[in-house]
Amino acid sequence: MSRPTFSHANSSSSLSSERRPSGSLAPQSRNPVSSRLYKVLGTNYDDESTREALQTISELYASGNLSNLSSNDSNLKNKELYNGTNGLFSGDDEDDIEEDEKYVQSSPGTSEFKENTPGEAAMKARKNLKRDMELKLAEGSRHFLKVLSEVDEKLAALQTHVTSMHLSCDEAEKQLQLTHEASQSLLERAGNLREERQEVESQKSIVSLFLKRFTLSEEETEALTSRDVPVGKRFFQAMDKTEQIREDCQVLMAGEDGPTQAGKDIMASTASHLEQGYEKIFRWCSYEFLQIGRDSQLEVSTTMREGVRRLRKRPELLNESLASLSLTRQTTLTSSFITALTRGGPSGLPRPIELHAHDPLRYIGDMLAWVHQAIAAEREFLEALFDMKDDMRMVGSAREFVEKENMSQEEEWTRDLMDAAVGKVCVPLKVRVQQTIRSQESAIMSYKIANLLQFYRMTMTKTIGHDAVLSLTLNEITDLAYKYFFGSIEAQCRSLARANLELDDTSLTPPIPILDHVQILREIMAVYQSSLGDDDEPDISETPRPSGNESGIKPERKLHPAESGFLKIGDIMVQPAVDLCLNAAEGKKRLRPGWDKDVFVLNCLSYLLSVLEPFGFTRSQREMIQATIDSQVEELTEEHYHNIMNDAGIDEIAFLCEHHDGSEPLSHIPGIQPAQLQQALASFSRWLSTSIEVVSSSSPRLSRLTLQRLHTQIHHAALGRIAKAYEMICESVRRKENRYEAAATLLGTERPFGQVGLLWQIFGLKEDE
Secondary structure: OOOHHHHHHHHHHHHHHHHOOOHHHHHHHHOHHHHHHHHHHOOOOOOHHHHHHHHHHHHHOOOOOOHHHOOHHHHHHHHHHHOOHHHOOOOOOHHHHHHHHHHHHOOOOOOOOOOOOOOHHHHHHHHHHHHHHHHHHHHHHHHHHHHHHHHHHHHHHHHHHHHHHHHHHHHHHHHHHHHHHHHHHHHHHHHHHHHHHHHHHHHHHHHHHHHHHHOOOHHHHHHHHOOOOOOOHHHHHHHHHHHHHHHHOHHHHOOOOOOOHHHHHHHHHHHHHHHHHHHHHHHHHHHHHHHHOOOOOOOOOHHHHHHHHHHOOOHHHHHHHHHHHHHHHHHHHHHHHHHHHHOOOHHHOOOOHHHHOOOHHHHHHHHHHHHHHHHHHHHHHHHHHOOOOOOOOOOOOOOOOOOHHHOOHHHHHHHHHHHHHOOOOHHHHHHHHHHHHHOOOOHHHHHHHHHHHHHHHHHHHHHHOOOOHHHHHHHHHHHHHHHHHHHHHHHHHHHHHOOOOOOOOOOOOOOHHHHHHHHHHHHHHHHHHHHOOOOOOOOOOOOOOOOOOOOOOOOOOOOOHHHHHHHHHHHHHHHHHHHHHHHHHHHHHHHOOOOOHHHHHHHHHHHHHHHHOOOHHHHHHHHHHHHHHHHHHHHHHHHHHHHHHHHHOOHHHHHHHHOOOOOOOHHHOOOOOHHHHHHHHHHHHHHHHHOHHHHOOOOOOHHHOOOHHHHHHHHHHHHHHHHHHHHHHHHHHHOHHHOOOOHHHHHHOOOOOOOHHHHHHHHOOOOOO
C-alpha cells in the first residue's frame, strides 16, 4: 500500500498539470479556494518536523495498528462517548455519529480493511484524523478515570485508619497527662538530687585538684625522704613539685583575713619534706665529692651538677660539702705531686721528675708544668661542677683574672677551691725550687730559671689571682731567683772592673775579659727576648743618636715595657764594660805612650754596640754607647786632622790664618810671609802627590779600626776639614788688606793651584759632604 503523502502528491501534480495549459482558467486563480489550493500545493513538506509528523500518521493508519477501532466494544463505547458520556462530544449531531460508525467499521486499521484503490487509506485518514484523535483521547480518559477510582478507594480506607489513630493518640495523651501529674513530685525530687549530685561532683573535683596541686603523692614523698630512692630525675621532680606547691600556697597565705589554716598546714608539711630533700642532697654530694676527690680523672655528672645548683639555696650545706671536697682534693693533689716527683706515672711513664734534677731548667719546668696542668684540670672540673658559662676565650689566649669585687658567686667558689686544692702542693714545690736556685753558679742558668718562674707567676696570677697561695709562693721563689741572678751578674761586673789589660799586648781588639762578659750579656738578652711575645717586643731600628733642644737639655723619652724590663740588667752589665774600656785604656796609655788608646776604645765600644743592636729592648744602652762612640770619634777626627795637616806642612799657616786678628797684614807675620807660604804650599803639593791618605783614601792608623764605617767617617771628615782650611788660606791670601803681591800667582804655582773645587776632587769628596 502506497503512503498517503505520495498519493496526495501525485494527485496534486495531476491537477496542476491539467490546469496549466488551459488559458481560460487564469481568472479563477484569484478565487480564495484556488489560492489556498495553490498555496497548499506549493508548500514544501520536506522539512524534518513535517516528515516526522507524516511518518507518525502513516504508522497510525498502517494495517493492523488500529484493530481496537474495529471492535464492537470500541464502537459502542465510542458511540456512548460521542453521545455525551462525560460530556466530551455532546455537541455532535446524529449524522456525524452515523458516519463515525461507518468509519469505524471501515477504518484502515481493521484487520478486514483492504485498500481497493490507491490512496483510499490516505483519503480516509484525511477525513477522519480529528475523529480518530478524539477517540484516542477518550480511551485515555477512561483509563485515567478507572485508575483514579482505585486511588479514591485507597484514600477512603486511609482516612478510616487515620481517624482510628487520632482516637488512639487522644487516649494515650490523656493517659500521659494523668501519669505526668502523678509523677510531678517525683521528678522534682529527682531533679533536686541531680543538682545536689552535680554539686558534690564539682566539690569532689575541686578537692581532688586541690589535693593534687597542694600535696605530694606517696611516690613523691618517698623520693624525698627514703634512702632507698637514689638522687636522680625522680627525686628532682619531687623537689620541683614541692617548691611549686610552696610558691602556689602563697595565695592561701595572702587572704584578707590572714593566712588560712590549710595554707599553714601545707607550708609546714612541704617545709619538712623540702628540708629532708636538701639533707638528702647534702649527704649524697658529700659522698660523691669524697669519691671523686680521690680519682685522677675528674668528671662531673648531670646529677651532681643539678645537686650543687639546688644546694645553692642552702649555702651552709653547700659550703660544708665543698669543704669536704677541698680537703679531699688537697690530699689527692699533694699525694699525686709527690708520686710524680718520685715514682712517675703508671708503669714508670712518664718518668719521675727528680730523675732530671741534674738539669735545673727541666727539673723546675717539669714541676711547674705539673702544677699548671693540675690547676687547669681543677678549674675545668669546678667550672663544670658549678655550670659556669664559657668566657669565649680563644684557645691559647691568656686568661683575664676577674677581681674579687667583680666576681660572681661561682667564680669566687672556684677561686677559693683551687687555692685550697693546691695549697699543700706549694710546700714541696717551694723547697725543691729554692734548693735548685741556691745551687746555681752560672748567671745565665740563674736568669733562665728566674725567667721561667716569672712566666709561670704571670700565668698563675691570671688564673687564680694575686692573693692565692700558689701565686704568693711563685712570687717568693721568683724574687729569690732574680735576687740570685742579679747578685751573680753584679759579682761578675765587679770582677770585670778589677781586670787589667796586658801591657805587652799591642792588639787594639777587645780583650778576653770584655769578650767573655759580652758573651754572657748576649745569652741573657737572647733569653729575655725569647720570653717576650710578638706584641711585647719593640721594633728594631737604627741606633738612635742623642739629641737635645736649644737649651741643651735632653728630652725624656717614654720607655717601651720591654725596655723597662731589661733596663736594670742593661745598666748592671753594659756600663761596667764601657767603664773598663775607658779606664783600662787610660791606664795602659800611661804605661805605653805609643799605644793607640782611641782606636782601642772605639773597637771595644763598636763590638759592644754590635752585640746590642739586634735587640730592640736595648735602646737605652745603645744610646749611651753611641754617645760615647760619637765623642771618641770627634776626638779621633780632630787628632787625625792635625796629624794630616802637620804631614802636609800647612798646619802652622792654617793656624795663623784662623787666629789672625787683622791688626797688621798677614804677609808681615812671621811664619806666613810669602817665602814661607810658598814653601808650605810646595810641601802641601808634594803631600797631595805622594801621601797614602790621598792616594788610597785611607790611613794606616785608622785601618786598625775594626769597623770600616768609622774608618771612612773619620778620614773623610779630616779631609773635608783640610779642604776648608786650604780654602780659608786662599781667601786670606787673596784679601788686599793682607798685602800679598801677585796672590793669584803665589797660589797658582803649586797644586791645587788655589782651586778648592779641584782639591775636593783630589780627595774624592763632594763639597756638600
